[in-house]
Amino acid sequence: MKTLKAVILVGGEGTRLRPLTYSRPKPMVPVAGRPLLEHVIERLARYGVREVVLALGYLPDAIRAYFGDGSSLGIALSYEVEEKPLGTAGAVRRLLPSFDGSFLVLNGDILMEVDIAALVRRHHEKGAVATLTIHEVEDPRPFGLVEVDEEGRVVRFLEKPKQPPFPCRTVNSGLYVLEPEALSWVEEDVHRMFETDVFPSLLARREKVCSYLRSGPWRDIGTPSSYLAMNMEALGQEQGLRSGEGSRIHSSAEVKGPVLLGRGCRIEKDATLRGPVVLGDGCIVEEGARVERSVLWERVRVGRKAHVVDAVLADGVVIEPGVALPPGTVLGSGESALAATKSGQASSR
Ligand code: GDD
Ligand code: MG
Numbered sequence: 001m002k003t004l005k006a007v008i009l010v011g012g013e014g015t016r017l018r019p020l021t022y023s024r025p026k027p028m029v030p031v032a033g034r035p036l037l038e039h040v041i042e043r044l045a046r047y048g049v050r051e052v053v054l055a056l057g058y059l060p061d062a063i064r065a066y067f068g069d070g071s072s073l074g075i076a077l078s079y080e081v082e083e084k085p086l087g088t089a090g091a092v093r094r095l096l097p098s099f100d101g102s103f104l105v106l107n108g109d110i111l112m113e114v115d116i117a118a119l120v121r122r123h124h125e126k127g128a129v130a131t132l133t134i135h136e137v138e139d140p141r142p143f144g145l146v147e148v149d150e151e152g153r154v155v156r157f158l159e160k161p162k163q164p165p166f167p168c169r170t171v172n173s174g175l176y177v178l179e180p181e182a183l184s185w186v187e188e189d190v191h192r193m194f195e196t197d198v199f200p201s202l203l204a205r206r207e208k209v210c211s212y213l214r215s216g217p218w219r220d221i222g223t224p225s226s227y228l229a230m231n232m233e234a235l236g237q238e239q240g241l242r243s244g245e246g247s248r249i250h251s252s253a254e255v256k257g258p259v260l261l262g263r264g265c266r267i268e269k270d271a272t273l274r275g276p277v278v279l280g281d282g283c284i285v286e287e288g289a290r291v292e293r294s295v296l297w298e299r300v301r302v303g304r305k306a307h308v309v310d311a312v313l314a315d316g317v318v319i320e321p322g323v324a325l326p327p328g329t330v331l332g333s334g335e336s337a338l339a340a341t342k343s344g345q346a347s348s349r
Helices: 036-046 060-067 087-093 116-126 194-204 224-236
Strands: 005-009 051-056 076-081 103-107 110-112 130-136 144-148 154-159 170-178 209-213 218-220 241-243 254-256 259-261 272-279 290-296 307-309
Touching: 005 036, 005 087, 036 051, 036 060, 036 103, 036 110, 051 060, 060 076, 087 103, 087 194, 110 170, 116 130, 116 170, 116 209, 130 144, 130 194, 154 194, 154 209, 194 209, 218 224, 224 272, 224 290
Parallel strands: 005 051, 005 103, 051 076, 130 209, 241 259, 254 272, 259 272, 272 290, 290 307
Antiparallel strands: 103 170, 110 218, 130 170, 144 154, 144 170
């Protein structure tokens, strides 16, 4: 396979993931201890992609500082920063002069398995201007609905369909192979979306837009609950305890994997960690506290006898002693759950 360039779209503000995205842009939220975007790039590299452009806008510095030129991940990485959001297609349109043939575009907030070589082969066999990866879901409403004919040619693209009955259950997985012609007619430097502008226009003009039906794991991190699920799935493949440098676990603590600890964590006497659990660097779980099916970022402190279940706690969160967080609690960076929550809803300050 000729090596392909890939554009990863990471310019969204991640509003639905608030409060987590106040302090870290969505691509940098940790999944099983490493930024989501690192997992995405690694998977591309595994499938033979060697050149990646990150199309970004919101909080670009943190991303650039972490990934640099991409050499540590075995790829050549470059950055295209939008001053104001250009939309998914507008962001790619400005890169067009640097592409000389087919290229990949993907949403940067998704972990999935795709046989990219097979996808690209199909795209060329069909002679399409665009090939969209699709998969089936129960409820298409949060996605782009992609209706195809018996040959797999796309006949309709409907972003976030509102009302059932839906004509089909196949949706946009967020990865495309495109020819430059799919975008060359789009004006430069205007806000354009693949989902609501480009794909519907290509279809209206009877351009050949094809689909590639994929199966296997697929997860986006649109919301805190899907973010938690993504972590649980990523850890589900592991067993037992993996612990970073300088972390200490008291001999009386109960640890049931999968549990992933960063560096310099402290798990005190009689504490319980019941996996899947991820703790970032410098977390402290105090005496008798319990953490279960949760993701804690860096420097989180869980006070004595506090309970944390099905929760996502961002950097520096403090859970006061004795607090039982309602399951599903999500706290942003630096927030603190007070003792007042012992009997009721989590309040935060
Ligand atoms: N560079 C850039 N500029 N990137 C952007 C912009 C922009 O103006 N707007 C959004 N993005 C990036 C986001 O950072 C994200 O990685 C990706 O484009 C998709 O945007 P989301 O805001 O996450 O869209 P969505 O999840 O509601 O829907 C999209 O993904 C679904 C699959 O998860 C659509 O593509 C749907 O059709 C699809 O089914
Ligand atoms: Mg998304």
